[in-house]
Amino acid sequence: QKEVEQDPGPLSVPEGAIVSLNCTYSNSAFQYFMWYRQYSRKGPELLMYTYSSGNKEDGRFTAQVDKSSKYISLFIRDSQPSDSATYLCAMSTNSGYSTLTFGKGTMLLVSP
Amino acid sequence: DVKVTQSSRYLVKRTGEKVFLECVQDMDHENMFWYRQDPGLGLRLIYFSYDVKMKEKGDIPEGYSVSREKKERFSLILESASTNQTSMYLCASMFPGTSGRSINTGELFFGEGSRLTVL
Numbered sequence: 001q002k003e004v005e006q007d008p009g010p011l012s013v014p015e016g017a018i019v020s021l022n023c024t025y026s027n028s029a030f031q032y033f034m035w036y037r038q039y040s041r042k043g044p045e046l047l048m049y050t051y052s053s054g055n056k057e058d059g060r061f062t063a064q065v066d067k068s069s070k071y072i073s074l075f076i077r078d079s080q081p082s083d084s085a086t087y088l089c090a091m092s093t094n095s096g097y098s099t100l101t102f103g104k105g106t107m108l109l110v111s112p
Numbered sequence: 113d114v115k116v117t118q119s120s121r122y123l124v125k126r127t128g129e130k131v132f133l134e135c136v137q138d139m140d141h142e143n144m145f146w147y148r149q150d151p152g153l154g155l156r157l158i159y160f161s162y163d164v165k166m167k168e169k170g171d172i173p174e175g176y177s178v179s180r181e182k183k184e185r186f187s188l189i190l191e192s193a194s195t196n197q198t199s200m201y202l203c204a205s206m207f208p209g210t211s212g213r214s215i216n217t218g219e220l221f222f223g224e225g226s227r228l229t230v231l
Binding site: 008034036041042043044045046049088090099100102103104105 | 152154219220222224
């Protein structure tokens with residue numbers, strides 16, 4: 001079983017739709033959870049960052065972490081064509097010397 | 113704003129050539145990383161560095177080496193390029209800067225990438 005699983009998509013939605021992007025993971029030691037957005041031919045940029053369980057909201061974006069199910073989600077409300085990108089989940093542990101573990105990314109296409 | 117600059121956006125090299133990929137960050141971050149990104153394989157960590165002259169192997173270090181002579185600069189070196197090293201290479205630095213070996217808070221800033229083609 002891979003450490004972080006993420007459906008590669010593509011996920012195609014019409015403008016204005018609510019989008020749900022998800023990752024599952026196997027390592028219960030993960031404590032930090034992130035979502036990165038990557039536009040075509042660009043480097044990833046941090047979109048949302050949460051520590052441990054719970055929800056975090058930032059404008060149209062909501063990140064949700066359910067550690068009991070080892071499942072994280074990113075919700076995008078009122079999706080826009082400018083949201084078309086690849087979304088990568090990432091996570092790390094809280095033990096002294098660890099790097100990020102990334103999902104492979106989900107490609108999202110929002111059509112006008 | 114944090115800026116991570118990769119010196120070359122696109123490179124074409126021949127098999128066996130030595131290749132240098134340069135990365136500079138302007139926020140005094142102690143931790144820097146090199147990843148490669150391939151379709152279907154996602155981001156894979158090649159090497160990282162938590163201090164000047166320090167380096168640690170990532171998940172796929174074979175065929176690569178790195179150099180960190182100054183805090184702001186982290187170079188990736190392909191000693192003898194091969195066709196299977198054709199890829200997008202991404203450099204990153206981590207916020208906030210930390211001392212020592214604890215680098216686990218996870219907020220990475222990426223450069224725009226260097227797309228390398230080896231013929």
